[in-house]
Amino acid sequence: MTIKELAEKLELKILVEGDDDREVTGGYCGDLLSWVMGRAQSGDCWFTVMGNINAIAVSVLADCACIVLCENSTLDDDAKARAELQGVWVLSSEENAYTLANKLGKML
């Protein structure tokens, strides 16, 4: 399932359209950046409320497929600029991480 397909099925709002519509192969929920960094897998859809510039860096370095900001958490302006620069997909939803991850789990 690609990120665009994921966005459609989970009714996500696209905040930043990244470089490639790559495959989503798993999911990870978490807000502590080092925790996520050490555990998220390449290709994961990362559900978080952290919309700061460091979250963008973690997503890039951990090679997540995309970031989904849950519960309408905000994407900082500098984070948006960094995501655009680095081609990182950032999406958002009003639903919480549990609900979204549960839906994703059923789709994979």
Next chain:
Amino acid sequence: MNNFKLHFTVPGDDFTRAGEASGSVKKTLKDLGFNPEIVRKCVIALYEAEINLVIHAGGGEIDVEISPECISMVLTDQGPGIPDVALAMKEGYSTAPDNVRSLGFGAGMGLPNIKKYTDEMKIDSTVGVGTTMYLKVFTN
């Protein structure tokens, strides 16, 4: 492939630039065709160490040497030093201030993550003088 050497200066307390060195190393390793898992190990370890320079040390220097067999990373700072390295290595132990925790850091996972994702890790630290961290990831 000739050995590559990269050098970065990391400014302290500037979270907007944290990750620039790690990102640059990631790009270089990918461009050189290293296995994605090797790239991932290197950049996770390096990012954690880079963040530590920003949070704790007032910045520092990073030297990376890339050969076909090994990626070597040395991080040097003139920060306050680590009084008890063994304690700092424990998962969950953190001295990060509240403003840093609010950014999502300070989970006490930095040094454990570095150890987990490198093949060799050595810390030389003297309180009041600074810290040097030596990291190696082997490619085979």
